[in-house]
Amino acid sequence: MNLYPPSDADSAAQSNPFSPPFSPDRPDKPEEACGVFGVFAPGEDVAKLTYFGLFALQHRGQESAGIATFEGDQVHLHKEMGLVSQVFSETILGEMPGDLAVGHTRYSTTGSSRVVNAQPAVTKTCLGTLALAHNGNLVNTIQLREDLLRSNYNLVTTTDSELIALAIAEEISTGKGWLEGAISAFNRCQGAFSLVIGTPAGMMGVRDPNGIRPLVIGTLPQHSSTDPIRYVLSSETCGLDIIGAEFLREVEPGELVWINEEGLASFHWAQQPKPKLCIFEMIYFARPDSVMDDESLYSYRMRIGRRLASESPVEADLVIAVPDSGIPAAIGFSQASGIPYAEGLIKNRYVGRTFIQPTQSMRESGIRMKLNPLKDVLNGKRVVIVDDSIVRGTTSRKIVKALREAGATEVHMRISSPPVTHPCFYGIDTDNQDQLIAATNSVTEIAAQIGVDSLSYLSWAGMLSETHSNPDHFCSACFTGDYPVPVPEPVKRSKLKLEKVAVLEKV
CATH class of the missing domain: 3.40.50.2020 (Rossmann fold)
Incomplete structure (x- = not known):
C-alpha cells in the first residue's frame, strides 16, 4: 500500500520509492498491510458498526484507523494515527451520521507512518465524493503515478490507494458513471487490491483478478420481513461476527459488487480471473476464528x-x-x-509499538x-x-x-x-x-x-x-519466487537480490 517516499538516510529508497530502509528493530514477522470494512444499512448507526468491525480487524493493522460516513452527498471523515480504540470515541462516532460507512485500519512500514497516509482515501469527482479503503499493493504504481501527474492531479499522500481513487475520478471525468468509471480504473491497476469504496450513490466491494487479498460479504439481521437487506463488507468473517452479521459469500476474484437501496448487483469486470489467494492468510495473517474454505483457519x-x-x-x-x-x-x-x-x-x-526505548540491559x-x-x-x-x-x-x-x-x-x-x-x-x-x-x-x-x-x-x-x-x-510466491502478477523490474530490484535467489524444491 505504500510508495515509501525517498529518504535522505537511505540510498535505496532514494533510487526506488517502493523500498523502505531496513531497520533491525522491525518485527521479525511478515506484517499484514490493512483491514477494510464497509456497511450499507439505512437506519442503523453505521459509524459504530464500522468501529466494531475495524476493532475485530485490528490484527491486520495497528498504526492508523479511519472511517468515512455518507449522509446523502455529505461525507463525514475521521482518521488518525493509533489503534481503533484510540482514534475513535463515542463523541466522535456520534458526529458521523449516514446510511453508508467505509472503514480502514492500517499497518505501515518505516518512513511512511504518517497521518496523511491514513485511510479511507477521500477524493472529489464530478459525480460527488468517494472514500476508498484498500488492502493490497499495486505493482505498476510508478506508471500510474506518472499518468496522473501528466493529467495534472495533485498527489497529497505516498500511497497507491490514493492513485486508485484518483484514477476512478479521472475516468469519471470523461463522462462515465460510477461503475463504468471504476471498472475502467481497475483495468489500469496491476497487483493486489481488495477495496471497499463509498459513494453518494452506493458502496462497492472489489477484488483484483487474482483475489490475492480477501474480502467477504455479510448481511445484517432484518427487523421484519419487509425490511431491505443491509449489507456488510469485511476483510475477514471475524468482522462480520462481531456485529452479528451473517456470512453470505466471498467477493470473487475480478468481481465488483454494487450495493445500494436496490440491493446487491454483481459485475465480473476482469476477463480472465485466476484465483491466487495469499497462502499466508491461511497460515498466519487472518484471525484463527475467521472462515476460509468453509472452515475456521484454526482447523x-x-x-x-x-x-x-x-x-x-x-x-x-x-x-x-x-x-x-x-x-x-x-x-x-x-x-x-x-x-x-x-x-x-x-x-x-x-506490548505494542512504544516510543520509550528500553535500557541496554533490557x-x-x-x-x-x-x-x-x-x-x-x-x-x-x-x-x-x-x-x-x-x-x-x-x-x-x-x-x-x-x-x-x-x-x-x-x-x-x-x-x-x-x-x-x-x-x-x-x-x-x-x-x-x-x-x-x-x-x-x-x-x-x-x-x-x-x-x-x-x-x-x-x-x-x-x-x-x-x-x-x-x-x-x-499465491505462495514468498516461498517459491513464482509471482502470479508480473512485477516491473524497477520494483523487483528494490527488494529482490537476483544473484542470491534461493529456490525451493516443490516437494
Whole structure:
C-alpha cells in the first residue's frame, strides 16, 4: 500500500520509492498491510458498526484507523494515527451520521507512518465524493503515478490507494458513471487490491483478478420481513461476527459488487480471473476464528501442525508454541506426535509499538518484553517449539536462547510453513531478500544460527495439500519466487537480490 517516499538516510529508497530502509528493530514477522470494512444499512448507526468491525480487524493493522460516513452527498471523515480504540470515541462516532460507512485500519512500514497516509482515501469527482479503503499493493504504481501527474492531479499522500481513487475520478471525468468509471480504473491497476469504496450513490466491494487479498460479504439481521437487506463488507468473517452479521459469500476474484437501496448487483469486470489467494492468510495473517474454505483457519492450522509432525518427527518431552500464531499448529503437532502440549512461553499481549526505548540491559534480554519462559515447565525437558514462520531469524534466536536459559536440555524448532525465500510485492511487508535468512542459508545453517538442536519446515506440497481448495488457487510466491502478477523490474530490484535467489524444491 505504500510508495515509501525517498529518504535522505537511505540510498535505496532514494533510487526506488517502493523500498523502505531496513531497520533491525522491525518485527521479525511478515506484517499484514490493512483491514477494510464497509456497511450499507439505512437506519442503523453505521459509524459504530464500522468501529466494531475495524476493532475485530485490528490484527491486520495497528498504526492508523479511519472511517468515512455518507449522509446523502455529505461525507463525514475521521482518521488518525493509533489503534481503533484510540482514534475513535463515542463523541466522535456520534458526529458521523449516514446510511453508508467505509472503514480502514492500517499497518505501515518505516518512513511512511504518517497521518496523511491514513485511510479511507477521500477524493472529489464530478459525480460527488468517494472514500476508498484498500488492502493490497499495486505493482505498476510508478506508471500510474506518472499518468496522473501528466493529467495534472495533485498527489497529497505516498500511497497507491490514493492513485486508485484518483484514477476512478479521472475516468469519471470523461463522462462515465460510477461503475463504468471504476471498472475502467481497475483495468489500469496491476497487483493486489481488495477495496471497499463509498459513494453518494452506493458502496462497492472489489477484488483484483487474482483475489490475492480477501474480502467477504455479510448481511445484517432484518427487523421484519419487509425490511431491505443491509449489507456488510469485511476483510475477514471475524468482522462480520462481531456485529452479528451473517456470512453470505466471498467477493470473487475480478468481481465488483454494487450495493445500494436496490440491493446487491454483481459485475465480473476482469476477463480472465485466476484465483491466487495469499497462502499466508491461511497460515498466519487472518484471525484463527475467521472462515476460509468453509472452515475456521484454526482447523487448517491444526491440520498443518499434524502434517508437520508426520513429515518431521522428533523425540521430545514437550511441545510448546510461539504464541499466539503458533498455537493451533503446535496443538496439531502434539496430537499427531503424542508428545504432550504445554504452555512454555507467556505472552504480554499489551506490548505494542512504544516510543520509550528500553535500557541496554533490557535490549540484551530481548524477547522477554513480549515472551517470558516458564522455567518450572521447561527445566530439564527436551522441547519442540512450533512457530508459523522464520523471516530474519532474530526473534527465533532470542526465543531459543531464553528457552535454554530456562533449563531446556534440547530445543527442536518446527515451522508450519516452508522457508520464506522471497519478498512480497502484493501487500505484505517483508524484508528485502538479502534480509531473509532462508534466501541465502540452508536449513542446517539456519539451525546453527538460531541455536537449535534441529530445525524442520513444513513442505510446500504439505502446506497446500492440507487446504480444501485447489492448490493452484493460492499465491505462495514468498516461498517459491513464482509471482502470479508480473512485477516491473524497477520494483523487483528494490527488494529482490537476483544473484542470491534461493529456490525451493516443490516437494
